Amino acid sequence: MSTLEQLTADLTTSMKARDAFRTNTLRQMIGAVRAAEKSGKVARELTDEQVQAVLAGEVKKRRESAEIYTGAGATDRAENETAEADLIETYLPQALTSEQLDQVVAEAIAETGATGMKDMGAVMKAANARAAAVGRVDGKELSGRVRGALAGA
Structure with missing residues (x-):
């Protein structure tokens, strides 16, 4: 079952259970996916x-909004954004652990034969490909690990 099919099935279940929070969040996610399908010159199926x-982008938006709300003292809104982000993350692959991330970076450096910061682009490309095959990774965290590994090389 695809992720979109799972979202739709879970929406039906949450509507039957009268779970307003989950229903609203799932509707937003399906809407974001549908909007992405219709973006561009020609509609396409993702x-x-x-x-x-798309879902990862929605998680990122909610995490950023939660930080802004927390800074503004609107803790109830921040908690809601965080809860929505947590719910959306259940539909995404597991994030890589710190050890897995270090291993991906080491393998990417070995694969590209990188010797310094000038090779960062090639290492990032290889590391992103490896990380995508294994799980989900934050680009900033991956970039920081690659930068640290290359600076020590």
């Missing part, structure tokens, strides 16, 4: 990876 990329 692959499962593209759907997950």
